[in-house]
Amino acid sequence: MIVAENLVKEFRVAERGPGLIGSLSTLFSREHRLVRAVSGVSFEIPAGTKAAYIGANGAGKSTTVKMLTGIMTPTSGRALVAGLEPYRERRRNAANIGVVFGQRSQLWWDLPVPDSFRILRRVHEIPDAVYRRNMALFQELLDLDALGNTPVRQLSLGQRMRAEVAASLVHDPKVVFLDEPTVGLDLVLKEAVRRLVNHVNAELGTTVLLTSHDMGDITAICDRVLVVNHGEVVHRGTMHELLRTADTRAVVFEHHGGPDEAISLIGKGLEGASARLVDGGRIRVEYPVARWTSRQVMGFLLDHFDVTDCVAPEPDLEMVLRRIYAGRVAA
Amino acid sequence: MNASALRRYTPFAASSLQSLLQYRSTFLINALTATTAVGVQVFLWRAVYGGRPGGLPGGYDLPRLTTYVLLAQVLGLMQASRVDEEVSGEVQRGDIAVSLLRPVSYPLARFAAGLPVSLTNATLVAVPVVALYALLLPLTAPTWGGMLLFAVSAALSLVIGFGVNLLVGLAGFVTTNIWGVRVVKDSVVAFFAGQVVPLALMPGPLAAVARVLPFQGMVDGPLRLLLGRYDGAAGAAVILTAQLGWAAALCALAALAWRGAVRRVEVLGG
Numbered sequence: 144m145i146v147a148e149n150l151v152k153e154f155r156v157a158e159r160g161p162g163l164i165g166s167l168s169t170l171f172s173r174e175h176r177l178v179r180a181v182s183g184v185s186f187e188i189p190a191g192t193k194a195a196y197i198g199a200n201g202a203g204k205s206t207t208v209k210m211l212t213g214i215m216t217p218t219s220g221r222a223l224v225a226g227l228e229p230y231r232e233r234r235r236n237a238a239n240i241g242v243v244f245g246q247r248s249q250l251w252w253d254l255p256v257p258d259s260f261r262i263l264r265r266v267h268e269i270p271d272a273v274y275r276r277n278m279a280l281f282q283e284l285l286d287l288d289a290l291g292n293t294p295v296r297q298l299s300l301g302q303r304m305r306a307e308v309a310a311s312l313v314h315d316p317k318v319v320f321l322d323e324p325t326v327g328l329d330l331v332l333k334e335a336v337r338r339l340v341n342h343v344n345a346e347l348g349t350t351v352l353l354t355s356h357d358m359g360d361i362t363a364i365c366d367r368v369l370v371v372n373h374g375e376v377v378h379r380g381t382m383h384e385l386l387r388t389a390d391t392r393a394v395v396f397e398h399h400g401g402p403d404e405a406i407s408l409i410g411k412g413l414e415g416a417s418a419r420l421v422d423g424g425r426i427r428v429e430y431p432v433a434r435w436t437s438r439q440v441m442g443f444l445l446d447h448f449d450v451t452d453c454v455a456p457e458p459d460l461e462m463v464l465r466r467i468y469a470g471r472v473a474a
Numbered sequence: 475m476n477a478s479a480l481r482r483y484t485p486f487a488a489s490s491l492q493s494l495l496q497y498r499s500t501f502l503i504n505a506l507t508a509t510t511a512v513g514v515q516v517f518l519w520r521a522v523y524g525g526r527p528g529g530l531p532g533g534y535d536l537p538r539l540t541t542y543v544l545l546a547q548v549l550g551l552m553q554a555s556r557v558d559e560e561v562s563g564e565v566q567r568g569d570i571a572v573s574l575l576r577p578v579s580y581p582l583a584r585f586a587a588g589l590p591v592s593l594t595n596a597t598l599v600a601v602p603v604v605a606l607y608a609l610l611l612p613l614t615a616p617t618w619g620g621m622l623l624f625a626v627s628a629a630l631s632l633v634i635g636f637g638v639n640l641l642v643g644l645a646g647f648v649t650t651n652i653w654g655v656r657v658v659k660d661s662v663v664a665f666f667a668g669q670v671v672p673l674a675l676m677p678g679p680l681a682a683v684a685r686v687l688p689f690q691g692m693v694d695g696p697l698r699l700l701l702g703r704y705d706g707a708a709g710a711a712v713i714l715t716a717q718l719g720w721a722a723a724l725c726a727l728a729a730l731a732w733r734g735a736v737r738r739v740e741v742l743g744g
Contacts, residue, residue: 213575214571233736237574247569254489254492258492261485265482266576294496
């Protein structure tokens, strides 16, 4: 559904020195520096997938999304969204996609929210049945009626974001791009937005591309992950595969016996692993995957302790990402 | 373009009108500005006439000139559809990104949004101002034929004005000092359109320059048709054809500029 082939975007940025002198000197000489925001990104997202596009700030996420939505033309390379090159066939592409930019409003600033929806209905020529079905869904999940007849410019960020997410989905797009869709939302509304996105994906097969710094969004919505760093895709696969790239794992267990001697025993017996006491008297053992297999660690624990309870939590996504950003894992 | 495709643009006109009506004081201010501008010019011309009992060249007697000056302001108001301001503002704020996400032609949507601005200015501002001066000063009553030609010509002048304003708005892609560009545009266009002085009263070389520019079709052309300052049917046809040609040329130019501009959209951040 979404294909990127060697997408490159370069910007010319005027160089200026610091301070007043620097600003003044640009009056006479202007030097440009070429900034490569996206350098040869390639990926493919099948129809009906909910993919997360993750990267640190400045990784080129937004720029890539702008090329996929037809706002920007790539310097080189090619993108296809639902079979169209977005920047070449912007208007036809716009009919296929829905977009939420967390920092920008697509609603009519001076008008109340219901008016924006009436306009979108006409602009996208949405059939009556579809419009009614979607408005009922938005009402049920996001309580749009509560926004009343206040002009958008007077709404709070949280109120506005609910309407933004709904507006991106009102025309049953084939693909929806969500750039920080839960910015400014409380936990209940975040949950509602995630439910809405999952619902349209399940019911209509809408392809989702999400960029977010909110790990909760990513884990609650996405089944596939693309991680970009310095403008390149450094990891692609399922969420599960990404988590498996973690280089340390953990086991948390409970046993009959004192914690202190257990911790020191683990320290001696499992070289490179670390053990510490966590809440409720349980012991958390973290071990490097390169040194120990899970089987070895479990075996060691069962051999040495009278284990009463044991859990092996999923590796933490945030930790995995931190390592990728720091360049320690090249997948 | 068929009717169903055009219907996509009506919500842009409707929403623009709705937003407009939220800022009602704008109309009052526009009315005051127009009233003052007409007043100043009319009394200036009266002083000029006072020194020239024989009247002015180009067949402009005082009532006719007063009518010209008054309606020139009205046309100026109608053409001030804020398109230049809105387009350059969107480009600079980066909101153009959102406009590009809609499945419509951006220039056409802008035209649709500008139309209610022109028409509300024409009705809510121009009608009272014209009525006021009609009571105060002697004006030339136009013929029915003149009014008909004027209506067609005024509609064309709106398209010319839109083309000019869109081009100026698109300058926002090139420079951040769009305010300066607009100030220059406003005065240059007003002058060469004949909003200040009819082309017939301009010094020869200046009038020659004005005649080859597109702007004369914005004020001077429609008002010559209204006041009968042309040579027969052929003369009227020349004025309308020139307007039509310029309207088409400016729209084509704006479309071309837009296509070029959209390729270099660089919305950073966000």
